[in-house]
Amino acid sequence: MRVGLTGGIASGKSTVSRILTELGAVVVDADQLAREVVAGGTPGLAAVVEAFGPDVLTPAGELDRPALGAIVFADPDKRRTLEAIVHPLVRARGAALEAAAGPDAIVVHDIPLLAETGQAGTFDAVIVVDAPEETQVARMVRDRGWTESDARARIGAQATREQRLAVATHVIENTGTLEDLRRRVAEVFEELVSGG
Structure with a gap:
């Protein structure tokens, strides 16, 4: 189910x-998956940087969540841009985890x-x-x-x-x-x- x-x-x-x-x-946590799909070195992070610029990165090359949050929570259009990048990646990862859970789970x-x-x-x-x-x-x-x-x-x-x-x-x-x-x-x- x-x-x-x-x-x-x-x-x-x-x-x-x-x-x-x-x-x-079996819990598939979208917040956790949303962090995974924009982790350092992922195509998701590259897409976020392409959309929002290098200021959303920490010096270590990770996503600077507070910096990105300040941008997207102040502007609905920018929030939708971020969602258009992250949501499809999260859904695909969630579907893979669900498939591994088994039919009776x-x-x-x-x-x-x-x-x-x-x-x-x-x-x-x-x-x-x-x-x-x-x-x-x-x-x-x-x-x-x-x-x-x-x-x-x-x-x-x-x-x-x-x-x-x-x-x-x-x-x-x-x-x-x-x-x-x-x-x-x-x-x-x-x-x-x-x-x-």
Whole structure:
């Protein structure tokens, strides 16, 4: 079974992903793959440098993520340019990992921008990890040291909560304790295993 997993920034999606792995799912992490496909020496990094110039490289020749982030999060057209380079590479790598998982596996594709990229229809189920915007902002300020305006800008660059919920077949609300979250993830996993 192919499952899409998404959620807004600081919704707790990474924690849900880890719990699903513990429960036996094969998790394909799009963020991790996005780092791999633009690692030093890759064709993906060469394409990013061609599009954005050498200022997005560190002195060691690696991608300078903060420098690139400052460019793409301030300009939607530049963000789309970056996505047009990275997303096809990530999808191809994810497909290869899925093929290696075997026919009976629950394969969860952890895709932060699932709603934005219109991929929901390609999955048998879509799990959305949901948290109110104020909760997301508070977590980014507390856990990441961001300013409130930076946090709200990052949220504004993503799909709205309503857009994510519209593609969900399963919603995991993450506003309680870690144990509450574990319980709900286990419920959803059992539904997936039983074909629901």
